[in-house]
Amino acid sequence: MDNRKELKRLYKSRPAIGGVYCISCNGNGRAWIDATKNMTAQLNSFRFSTSNGMCPNPELRAEWLEYGNESFTFTVLEELEKNETQTDAQFSNDIAVLLKMWQEKQVQRPLEK
Numbered sequence: 001m002d003n004r005k006e007l008k009r010l011y012k013s014r015p016a017i018g019g020v021y022c023i024s025c026n027g028n029g030r031a032w033i034d035a036t037k038n039m040t041a042q043l044n045s046f047r048f049s050t051s052n053g054m055c056p057n058p059e060l061r062a063e064w065l066e067y068g069n070e071s072f073t074f075t076v077l078e079e080l081e082k083n084e085t086q087t088d089a090q091f092s093n094d095i096a097v098l099l100k101m102w103q104e105k106q107v108q109r110p111l112e113k
Contacts, residue, residue, distance in 0.1 A: 016082035018095045020102045022075045023060065027067030032059060033106055035099035037092060039079055046074045077102055 018037040023046070024030070034057075036042040049056035050072065055064040060072070080098060082091045 016091065017079050018082070018091065019079035020077045020095075020099050022077050023057065024073050024075065025060070025063045025067055025071055026073065027071040028063060030063060031106070032057065033077070033099070033102050035095045037082075037088075037095060039076060043074060043076070 016037065017039050018035065019039050020033060020035045021039065021042060023032045023034075046056050048054075050069040053069055055061050055069075064072070078098060080091075080095060086094075
């Protein structure tokens with residue numbers, strides 16, 4: 001019983017890692033950039049969706065139906081670890097700034113295939 005409590009405590013005390021990621025369609029070269037406060041959960045969601053033939057994001061639906069789930073890849077562009085002294089709002093704000101930087105970078109120079 002103590003072991004379960006310790007595992008739960010360790011799980012809750014792990015550092016939050018968020019960041020910016022890209023979902024790319026190899027069929028047409030399009031890329032979608034987004035951000036998350038939990039990169040592991042986002043990647044797991046993408047893997048679960050693709051392994052079950054489901055589209056992980058409504059914005060991708062048309063391409064998903066045309067090219068199929070095997071044409072999509074998930075790439076972590078940049079990760080950000082939540083600082084011990086940061087509030088959730090501060091962490092969210094930092095991730096939003098990071099996303100904006102990546103979006104501006106993509107406009108200036110689109111991501112390569």
